[in-house]
Amino acid sequence: MTGREHLRNLGALAAFALALALLPGMLTLYLRTFVMFTVLYVVLALSWNMISGYTGYVSFGHVAFYGIGSYACGILVADYRWHWIPSLFVGGLVALLVALAVGYPVLRLKGPYFAIAMLGTAESIRVIVTVWERLTHGGYGINFPNIENSFETYYAMLVLMVVTILVSYWVGHSRFGIRLNAIREDEVAAEALGVNTTLYKLAAFGLSAIFPAAGGGIQAYKVLRIEPPSEFFIQITIAMALFTMFGGKGTVIGPVIGAVILYTVQELTWVNFPTAHLIAYGIFIILVARFMPRGLMGFAIDMGWARKGMVH
Amino acid sequence: MTGDTNEIALDIQDLRKHFGAIRAVDGCSFKVPRGKISGLIGPNGSGKTTTFNLLTGVIPPDSGDVFYNGQNLTGLKPYQIFRLGISRTFQIVRIYREMTVFENLLSVSSLSMPEREARARAEELMEFVTLSKLRGEYGGNLSYGQQKLLEFARALMTDPDVILLDEPAAGVNRTLLNTLLDQIHRLQESGKTIIIVEHDMNVIMNHCEKIFVMDYGVKIAEGPPDEIKKNEQVLEAYFGRR
Numbered sequence: 001m002t003g004r005e006h007l008r009n010l011g012a013l014a015a016f017a018l019a020l021a022l023l024p025g026m027l028t029l030y031l032r033t034f035v036m037f038t039v040l041y042v043v044l045a046l047s048w049n050m051i052s053g054y055t056g057y058v059s060f061g062h063v064a065f066y067g068i069g070s071y072a073c074g075i076l077v078a079d080y081r082w083h084w085i086p087s088l089f090v091g092g093l094v095a096l097l098v099a100l101a102v103g104y105p106v107l108r109l110k111g112p113y114f115a116i117a118m119l120g121t122a123e124s125i126r127v128i129v130t131v132w133e134r135l136t137h138g139g140y141g142i143n144f145p146n147i148e149n150s151f152e153t154y155y156a157m158l159v160l161m162v163v164t165i166l167v168s169y170w171v172g173h174s175r176f177g178i179r180l181n182a183i184r185e186d187e188v189a190a191e192a193l194g195v196n197t198t199l200y201k202l203a204a205f206g207l208s209a210i211f212p213a214a215g216g217g218i219q220a221y222k223v224l225r226i227e228p229p230s231e232f233f234i235q236i237t238i239a240m241a242l243f244t245m246f247g248g249k250g251t252v253i254g255p256v257i258g259a260v261i262l263y264t265v266q267e268l269t270w271v272n273f274p275t276a277h278l279i280a281y282g283i284f285i286i287l288v289a290r291f292m293p294r295g296l297m298g299f300a301i302d303m304g305w306a307r308k309g310m311v312h
Numbered sequence: 313m314t315g316d317t318n319e320i321a322l323d324i325q326d327l328r329k330h331f332g333a334i335r336a337v338d339g340c341s342f343k344v345p346r347g348k349i350s351g352l353i354g355p356n357g358s359g360k361t362t363t364f365n366l367l368t369g370v371i372p373p374d375s376g377d378v379f380y381n382g383q384n385l386t387g388l389k390p391y392q393i394f395r396l397g398i399s400r401t402f403q404i405v406r407i408y409r410e411m412t413v414f415e416n417l418l419s420v421s422s423l424s425m426p427e428r429e430a431r432a433r434a435e436e437l438m439e440f441v442t443l444s445k446l447r448g449e450y451g452g453n454l455s456y457g458q459q460k461l462l463e464f465a466r467a468l469m470t471d472p473d474v475i476l477l478d479e480p481a482a483g484v485n486r487t488l489l490n491t492l493l494d495q496i497h498r499l500q501e502s503g504k505t506i507i508i509v510e511h512d513m514n515v516i517m518n519h520c521e522k523i524f525v526m527d528y529g530v531k532i533a534e535g536p537p538d539e540i541k542k543n544e545q546v547l548e549a550y551f552g553r554r
Binding site: 175178179181182184185186188189190191192193194195196197250307308309310311312 | 368369370389390391394395399400402406407408409410411412414415418419420421422423427430448449450466467469470
């Protein structure tokens with residue numbers, strides 16, 4: 001890819017971010033919150049994509065990092081009276097360390113074994129958070145001091161999204177990224193052709209843990225109350241996977257449009273068919289899986305609208 | 313113990329690998345001459361591919377040593393052995409199917425090589441194996457012969473000293489095969505050591521200077537093609553006792 005193309009893409013990102021930055025004043029509280037959560041899911045999908053899209057290690061426990069981030073924020077802000085912004089960095093750091101510690105053994109497992117091990121990891125962390133009452137208040141959850149914060153959290157989420165997109169963009173256009181792809185395509189060959197697969201997988205996994213933690217922290221401060229079942233909710237992991245697959249795994253733009261479209265569809269079906277929204281949503285997903293198995297980006301490539309591969 | 317490292321590229325000493333009761337490689341020793349094309353042949357199941365996998369660290373040996381430039385390779389990870397300058401292709405092609413031809417090549421470049429150089433090298437190799445027109449195509453969409461060429465090019469990305477080719481001729485049409493063989497000779501002329509596992513005896517007999525024959529996990533013969541053709545033990549391994 002030429003320097004001009006990179007400039008054009010970064011310009012598009014700047015325009016997108018600027019448009020979102022100008023929005024909140026014109027929106028109702030409901031819409032402001034809705035856009036903030038959409039942006040959160042963009043961050044979550046892009047992060048999941050770093051390990052599962054590029055490297056092919058499908059994580060069914062990524063909500064663990066999100067939950068770690070929201071609890072870091074909850075504990076530091078509500079109990080230790082920290083300002084909420086530095087707590088996001090602590091959450092990111094703790095999630096990174098947990099990812100490295102868990103990833104070192106678990107990334108040796110392949111395919112469904114890895115997926116199940118991650119599911120178990122997330123559940124274990126939820127149980128630890130539930131029983132470690134002195135630190136986390138267990139099942140009582142944590143309440144934050146009640147204040148109106150929809151503007152600050154909106155902008156914080158926006159900044160986080162821009163950072164996540166930039167990191168994803170670097171991964172998606174670098175030799176680091178194509179080496180992750182090589183691991184996904186054939187790990188034995190990649191290892192025999194010079195890729196230190198253990199190191200690369202761990203790096204991708206660590207990277208993929210930081211941003212959900214920060215996003216979880218911002219979200220916790222926004223909703224002002226957290227408890228283990230809501231912060232370690234498996235449906236959040238499923239959403240990360242689904243949004244990424246819908247948009248197109250292993251691409252930068254795929255998870256972004258996947259999250260924006262599906263989160264919006266989810267919200268609209270919920271608003272319009274409150275009793276049947278999961279059925280409507282389910283039908284939509286079945287149709288997509290049937291007609292666009294490689295997601296929107298795969299479809300775009302088949303139609304000749306986008307180029308194959310990520311480094312040109 | 314490592315032999316004359318100027319003449320010998322790989323010194324394989326008493327290599328063993330058993331899979332349960334199967335003695336895939338069972339005390340195999342041979343010295344691969346530097347800067348020449350060598351052939352490794354033997355009936356199906358004689359342990360050729362396992363030997364390749366042991367040399368490249370893809371599977372660890374039960375015992376035995378492999379010396380390369382005086383350094384023992386056993387215990388090293390595949391990527392470490394690769395970075396020492398030993399590259400390979402696979403019996404069944406293992407190209408990256410959902411990556412473009414260009415990405416297949418670029419993924420192999422060492423990160424110590426600046427990206428600009430790595431890209432230039434990838435372009436040069438695509439030219440070398442006549443795949444430039446398919447630069448942006450997925451590896452999985454190429455024909456089998458083209459995939460073999462891609463794998464061959466990929467093994468050359470880092471300019472390795474030793475190149476192990478596992479059945480380069482299988483499934484490749486004659487014209488393409490001649491191109492491939494020309495390129496193998498060009499590599500040899502530039503000083504590379506090449507080892508070929510192959511069932512196509514024309515390829516082995518006409519292009520290798522030295523041949524090693526394996527049967528039931530051990531080396532049963534070695535020598536130039538003319539000697540191997542007449543060797544009783546080799547004939548017996550292939551055709552049975554007369």
